[in-house]
Every structure is written in structure tokens, then in C-alpha cells.
Amino acid sequence: MAASSVEELLAKAELDEAExxxxxxxxxxxxxxxxxxxxxxxxxxxVELRQQNREEFLKALARDNTQLLINEIWKLPTERVEEAIVxxxxxxxxxxxxxxxxxxxxxxxxxxxxxxxxxIQKKKKTNLVWDExxxxxxxxxxxxxxxxxxxxxxxxxxxxxxxxxxQFAKRVKAKKERVAKNELNRLKNIARAQKIKIPGAGxxxxxxxxxxxxxxxxxVAKTSTASVGRFQDxxxxxxxxxxxxxxxxxxxxxGNFSHEKQKQLDLLQIMDNKxxxxxxxxxxxxxxxxxxxxxxxxxxxxxxxxxxxxxxxPGKGRGPGGxGGxGGxGxxxxxxxxxxxxxxxxxxxxxxxxxxxxxxxQRIYMHTNEHFDxxxxxxxxxxxCQFIAEVEKMVAVxxxxxxxxxxxxxxxxxxxxxxxxxxxxxWFGRLVGGQRGYFPAxxxxxxxxxxxxxxxxxxxxxxxxxAGVRRRYQTGHxxxxxxxxxxxxxxxxxxxxxxxxxxxxxxxxxxxxxxxxRILSKCRRKSQCQGATNRxxxxx
Amino acid sequence: MTQLDGITKPxxxxxxxxxxxxxxxxxxxxxxxxxxxxxxxSETVTQALKDVYSLKKPNAVLYKKKNITRPFxxxxxxEFFSKKTDCSLFLFGSHNKKRPNNFIFGRxxxxxxxxxxxxxxxxxxxxxxxxxxxxxxxxxxMLVFAGEAxxxxxxxxxxxxxxxxxxxxxxxxxxxxxxxxxxxxxxxLDGKIYMRSYRCMLKKxxxxxxxxxxxxxxxxxxxxxxxxxxxxxxxxxxxxxxPKALKPKKKKNISHDAFGTKFGRVHMQxxxxxxxxxxxMKGLRKRRGDAAASQDEVVAPKVLKES
Numbered sequence: 001m002a003a004s005s006v007e008e009l010l011a012k013a014e015l016d017e018a019e020x021x022x023x024x025x026x027x028x029x030x031x032x033x034x035x036x037x038x039x040x041x042x043x044x045x046x047v048e049l050r051q052q053n054r055e056e057f058l059k060a061l062a063r064d065n066t067q068l069l070i071n072e073i074w075k076l077p078t079e080r081v082e083e084a085i086v087x088x089x090x091x092x093x094x095x096x097x098x099x100x101x102x103x104x105x106x107x108x109x110x111x112x113x114x115x116x117x118x119x120i121q122k123k124k125k126t127n128l129v130w131d132e133x134x135x136x137x138x139x140x141x142x143x144x145x146x147x148x149x150x151x152x153x154x155x156x157x158x159x160x161x162x163x164x165x166x167q168f169a170k171r172v173k174a175k176k177e178r179v180a181k182n183e184l185n186r187l188k189n190i191a192r193a194q195k196i197k198i199p200g201a202g203x204x205x206x207x208x209x210x211x212x213x214x215x216x217x218x219x220v221a222k223t224s225t226a227s228v229g230r231f232q233d234x235x236x237x238x239x240x241x242x243x244x245x246x247x248x249x250x251x252x253x254x255g256n257f258s259h260e261k262q263k264q265l266d267l268l269q270i271m272d273n274k275x276x277x278x279x280x281x282x283x284x285x286x287x288x289x290x291x292x293x294x295x296x297x298x299x300x301x302x303x304x305x306x307x308x309x310x311x312x313x314p315g316k317g318r319g320p321g322g323x324g325g326x327g328g329x330g331x332x333x334x335x336x337x338x339x340x341x342x343x344x345x346x347x348x349x350x351x352x353x354x355x356x357x358x359x360x361x362q363r364i365y366m367h368t369n370e371h372f373d374x375x376x377x378x379x380x381x382x383x384x385c386q387f388i389a390e391v392e393k394m395v396a397v398x399x400x401x402x403x404x405x406x407x408x409x410x411x412x413x414x415x416x417x418x419x420x421x422x423x424x425x426x427w428f429g430r431l432v433g434g435q436r437g438y439f440p441a442x443x444x445x446x447x448x449x450x451x452x453x454x455x456x457x458x459x460x461x462x463x464x465x466x467a468g469v470r471r472r473y474q475t476g477h478x479x480x481x482x483x484x485x486x487x488x489x490x491x492x493x494x495x496x497x498x499x500x501x502x503x504x505x506x507x508x509x510x511x512x513x514x515x516x517x518r519i520l521s522k523c524r525r526k527s528q529c530q531g532a533t534n535r536x537x538x539x540x
Numbered sequence: 541m542t543q544l545d546g547i548t549k550p551x552x553x554x555x556x557x558x559x560x561x562x563x564x565x566x567x568x569x570x571x572x573x574x575x576x577x578x579x580x581x582s583e584t585v586t587q588a589l590k591d592v593y594s595l596k597k598p599n600a601v602l603y604k605k606k607n608i609t610r611p612f613x614x615x616x617x618x619e620f621f622s623k624k625t626d627c628s629l630f631l632f633g634s635h636n637k638k639r640p641n642n643f644i645f646g647r648x649x650x651x652x653x654x655x656x657x658x659x660x661x662x663x664x665x666x667x668x669x670x671x672x673x674x675x676x677x678x679x680x681x682m683l684v685f686a687g688e689a690x691x692x693x694x695x696x697x698x699x700x701x702x703x704x705x706x707x708x709x710x711x712x713x714x715x716x717x718x719x720x721x722x723x724x725x726x727x728x729l730d731g732k733i734y735m736r737s738y739r740c741m742l743k744k745x746x747x748x749x750x751x752x753x754x755x756x757x758x759x760x761x762x763x764x765x766x767x768x769x770x771x772x773x774x775x776x777x778x779x780x781x782x783p784k785a786l787k788p789k790k791k792k793n794i795s796h797d798a799f800g801t802k803f804g805r806v807h808m809q810x811x812x813x814x815x816x817x818x819x820x821m822k823g824l825r826k827r828r829g830d831a832a833a834s835q836d837e838v839v840a841p842k843v844l845k846e847s
Contacts, residue, residue: 020746038708039715042700043686047729058736059754062725065684066740067752070720074749078717086714096705097779099571099628100564101650190546 024071026064034072037092041069109189150175392418394429394444408437416444562626566783570710571647573600574627578634579608584641584664585633591667591759592631595707595737597677601625607632611644612769615653623651629706639766645702649771649779656769657699662732663762672757675721675739680709682720682740687728696728698770718742723754733763 033042043065049057076087108116115122128137131146138146155167191198198204203217223229234240251259393415400410408416408431416429416439425441544563550556575593577586593602609617611632618630628651632644641661647654667674683704690700707724720740727734737758742750771779795803 023743023745023751024747024749037711038704039680039682039720040704040708041682041684042690043684044688044691045686047687047727049729054734055756058725058727058734059738059756061686061727062684062723062736062738063752063754065686065725066682066723066738066754069682069684070740070742070752071749073715073717073720079714081714084716084718086716088714089712092711094701094704095780096701097647097649097654097776098782099568099649101778102781102783103564103566186546 024067026067028064028068032065032068034069035093036072036076037090038094039069039073039089040094041065041072107193110185110192393447394418395447396439396443397445398443400439400443402437404438406437408435408439410439410443415447418444566785570599571629571705572625572627573629573631573706574603574621574625575600575631576603576621576633577606578610578632578642579606580635581606581633582635582641584661585635585643587666588641588643588661588664588759588761589631589633594667594677595681595758599710601627611646611653611656612658612767615656618646618653619648619651622648631706642766643763645699645706647702647705649775653769654771654775654779655698655702657695657702658766658768659733659763660766661761662764663760665760667759670757670759672739672755674757678709679719679722680712680715681707681722681724681737683707684723684725685728686725689728690726695765695768695770696733698768699733699765700726722758724758731764733765735761735763 028043028045030043030045033044034040035042043061047061073087076089078085078087080086114120125140127139129140129146130136131138134146138144140146149171155171157163157165157167161167188198199220203213203220206213209217222232225232394417396410396412396414396416398410399412400408402409408429410416415432417431418427418429419436420428421441422428423438426438427441427444428436428438430436544550544556544559550559573596575589575596577589581589589602593600603621607617611618618632622628622630628648630644630646630648632646634642634644636642639658639660641664643659643661644656645659646656685700685703690696703726720742723738723740725734725736725738727736736756737760738754739757741753741755743753745751770776793804797803
């Protein structure tokens, strides 16, 4: 009984509720989609117009939908605001396109970047500052500011300044410059923010532009072509611009200690070596030009000119010889490579040394024995004709350490003048440096033989790297140098050798010896002069 | 020079404020509309334009003069106007033989036309003909879209979003419940779009939520869709993009389970569980007798003497 009554009660309660809510309930097949933030309701149910009047139908539909929307809104939390009940709306859900694209954050200015890097914080400054002169608080900047130096009626002229200079005008000018600089930096910041490229300093138009600035502007304009200015015409007397557009990279002041130490040590080593660098391309080009010039000159003055030059030969021929001789003393086994490199450096010293060397040469010459006849016989003629050496010249092909006190130390490439062969397999000879001693015959090879091996070699820049190869090439340039003996290009001592080669050498040299040989022949270095080896005896 | 670029700085604070109001903002405020007439307009069109203007009253500009342009061919004139008045919505009314009583609803993105929809007015009942009392201007209307076509047809979808943009009021945090008066109802039926404007009255019902009774108050339109010029998906997505700053910051380490319980994770350092000081139960303490029996076992951890 009780149970049924309870059931009845519940049912009744339910009915009552339903009655209550009847007025606001709406039956729909599909639920509406609500976006309460926008006060929006979307009804996806099918709309079917039946018999009734369209307006009536629409109104009924609207009423139903609105009711549902209102139901939703009434579910929101409310609060009382000044005698009105206000419902708190949530954020709108519907995605609607924006009016304008979202603002991009302003990139930091140069100062801001720096401040962030260093950790500088912005400190709030007081608006008012105590002005000592006026004895009151004044604003920091602006109208009637504190410590206004434009209002000074007196400026002391500093001791270092020009007495006729107008200090007031100077101040005003300085202020104007500061303002202009500030404005420029501000614009630069904006340009950087908007990624606008601005021309570098010196290219922006100014009232007075210096010669350098104009030149820079002109270079930039010239190189702004598709082929980076390679085919741009130049004015008749215009020199090519030195600026290649490469920037120097400055290392940070404090940082890598080991790196800095290494750099300093390298620098010191370079200074210590005193080896001037050879700009190979430059030297090669120079050599080529000189050769062309000489060839043209030679063509121009045939016959008669030559004879005149021939006469000069002997004296000048000594020059190279002398240098060679001088090279024989002094420093130990200096590699040809190092010696050959100092073309440019040598040229600077050339004139100074020339006379000096010639004197030395003469001295050496006077002390020579019959073996030095080689020099004279070679030097006398113009160089076109070759002389056969009466002594045998050999070149060491293997390394040999002296095992007896009277033996020679041989390094491959050493030219040895064989003085006697009274023993089989053990010969007595003289080295370039002047040393005399015995050496095994197996370690040496005839110069002429050796020379034949190198005829195939042509111009190589890498000649400098390989000492042995270099020596071989000596012969070529030696001959050339002799031919051109007039220029005492130091140590073209290759004097001696030529005669031995004679007929062999002639075709050899004519086979266009490397330019480099010629350059190297011209390079007389300090080391050569004082140097270890006498070029004359250096073999292939 | 409408942009606030640093190159030319505004000389007065007022001009600076003005430029700032025109500059792009993180969260944008209400879009304004410009309502203009074409080269040739009929009575219906002019009246209709005026009515729409009254619906959108404070946030619209009504141009009195005729503008001889064709938006679908050349929208430069519209873009120029939008730049000058900083309006991103427009309504262009015109009338010719081929397209009588033409309405072009459109919106702009970055002062370029984003979407344009041409609607023809089939039937129009002006505001004046309704005897009902109108609600004050500036009330935020409730928008209702009925008909599955609004969700199915892509063109109608865009039109729906355009109409929402046009007619929704300013974004508010709270709304006075008594002030919910205006309802705009759009129905898509048989290829036509019916726009009705009602005034809703909140009647007493048995419960808290009131019962709604509607009364037609505003202008009623029967539109038919003509041409459209909708933005590409790409451009539309670009326009929809919201700045990251507006995204709500996600609070870490808070999670909710199915029942709504809030969970968080507490991270502890590694503890030596043998030296843990937990609640001591006197009864569980090992007695002397037991201790002797369990000598071989692991020695129990030291226990603090309870005072």
C-alpha cells in the first residue's frame, strides 16, 4: 500500500514538474547548437512548410528556437549588478575571420638587444631633478628643464681649444649632431625591424662627400651588375678599386686564450724566419711580361744590338757567378725551396747587394782554381752558345752519410764536381759548398743523364714544394739567367752547369722551360747569397 | 599614412590615440559596416538599406551619395572607402534590370575583399509598416539560424558566418537578462533565405526560465542567393588565424578524470623507505618473544620511543 502510494506520489510530482516546464519545453528532433557567447543558436532540423501560412510558420519556428536559446542562457551563472541581474557570458565559440592580420611584435632595437645581452635593467627615473642654479625642482627634460646648458651665459674656453672658436656655436652644433645621430639610429632600427635594406655608410647622399666615400659608392655601383662588375668599362686613367668587399673579422677581446697565444707565436715565427713570401701568380705574370718585352725588343733590334750586348756579357756574367760563390759560404744546407721563394724580397735588396755581390764575386773569382774555368767559359758568350764542360759533373741521387773522416755527405740533388776517379766505385769530388772528399760512385749519376729525365717536366707551381724537383729545374733557369746575364739577378750561379750540358741543354731549354724556372732564376735571395749551396753545382 | 609607423611620428596625443585605434590589435573589437548605394537604386533598395542601417545603428556608416562601381568587377573603390573609414563590413545596394533589388553583403580582411555574397530581395516589408514597439538601438540581438542547408551548403555556410559577423553586437562579458529583447531569425527554405526580426517578451512560466512570446517588429526580408565571391580556403584560414597571445595559458600538472575530480602530481625526492616515519601502531610492535623467534629475519627498523 505504502509502496504504491509512494509510487503515486513520485508520479504525481513528475507530472507536476512536467506541467511546470511545459511552457518552456520544446520538442525537437535534433538538438540545437548553441554559441552562448555570441547569443547564437543553430537549428539543423529540416524545415518543412506545411499548410499553414508561411509567416505563422516562421514565427512559431522562431519562437521555439528562441525558447531553447533562452533556456541555455538562463543556465549561466548570474550576479546582481546595480539592481540588474546579469548573466556572465562565456567566450564566443564560432571562429570568425579577423578584421586585420594580428600585429607582429616589434623586433628589439639595437640598444634593447644590447641591454638584454648585458642584463641592463630599465630603471625608472624621477620626473624632477634638483637644479642647483635655480634652487628648485625642475623637470628632467623639456620646457624649463633643470641644468639647461643652452641657457649658459658663460662658457669657459678650454686650454686646448682654438681661442677664435665660438664655443656657443660649437655647443649648438654638437647638439644638432647628437639629435641627427639619434634620428638616424632610430630610422635604422625601424629599417631593421621592417627588414628594409639601407645602403651602408658612405653611400647615402650627403652634402659633402669625401673622395673615399665617392670612390666607395662608385665601386659598389660598379659591382652591382649580374657579372659582379667584371665587364664594366673603366675610364682611361682609372685604377681598379682595391676594395674587394671582404670584411675583416675581429676576434673578441676576451676569450680564447690558447687561440690568442697560438696566433702570437705564429706571428713571431714568421718574423723569425724572415722568409718573404712569393706571390707566384704575380711573379709568373711579371716574368711573362718581361719575356714578351724582351722578345719584342730583341726582334726589333736584330743583329747590331746583339753584338753590343755580347760584349757586355763577361762583366755582368760575373754577377750571377759571384752571387753563387757567395752563396757557397755561410749557412748550412738550405733547401732550394726556401731560397727560391723570395723573388720579391730579393728584388728589393737587389740593387743594394748587386755591387756588393759583384765585388765578392770578383774576390771569389780571383781565388778560383782551374775548376772555375767553367764559369768563365760559360759567361763569356752571349748565352746562345753552349760550352762543354771539361770536368765531369755528377748529381747525387741517393743519400749518403760519411763513414770516414774524408768522405762527403751527399743529399739527393747535390751537384758534385768529380775531380778524380782513381778508385773503382769510390771517387773524389768537390761539393758545391767547397767540401772535398770521397763518395761512392753508386750514389751519383751523370748530370747529363739526370737532366734528360726532367725534360718532360713543364711549368708547375708546385715546384716550390719539392726540393728535389726544384733543383732539377735549376738547370733550365740557370741557362736562361746566363743568357740574360746582364741583369745581375743574384746568384743565377747556374753558370757552371751550362757548359756540361751543352748540346743537351740547348734543346732542353728551348723546350720552353717553365716560367717558374725563370722566375726562380731571378729570385735571388739572401739565403742564396749567403746560402749553403752554390747554385752552379746544383744538378737536376 | 594611416599606419603607426615610426618614421612619421604623430605630433599630438589625440592623433596618436586615433592611429592606435586604427592599428591592428590583439583582440579586435566590433566590426563596423559601411552601407552604400550603387549607380541606380530603387525605392525598395534605399528603404532596405536604411532599415539595415538602423539595425546596426552605432556601428555603421550610411553613405548618402551614389557610388557608380561594380563590386564584383572592381572592388578598389570599396577597399579605398574601407581604408578611409576603417570599416571591414560593407553592404552595397543596387538595382538594374538584370539584377533587381540587389544587396551585396561583404567583408574585408586587411582592407581587401574577403567574401562577397549577392542577395536579391524578393519581398521586403519595411520597418515602418510594423506597428510594434521597437527595442532600443544597440541591443545585442540573439541570432537563430534554422535549416540544415546552413550547415550543408558551403556557400550558405559562409553566408551564415558573414551574417553573424554583420549582425552580432559587441562582445560583452555579461548580459542583463531582462534586456534580451531582439531576435533575428534566418531560415533557409527552398533555396530562399527568410530574415525576420522579432521582439521577444519574457513571460512568466512556472519555473525560473521564462516563456518566450515573439512579436514581429523589424524589417522582414526574403532573400535569394545570386552570385558569390568567396575567399579561397587558404585566405580564409589566414584570416581566421588568431594571435598566440590570445590562447589561454595552459596550466601544467592539472588534469581531470571522468568524474570531474581534479588531479595534480606531487614530485618528491627519493626517500629511503626503511627510514620512513609513519604512524606507529603500538599493537603492531614486535614483542620480545616474537623478536627471539624472528632473529634470523631482517632486523626491524628502529622505532622512535614514543613519549
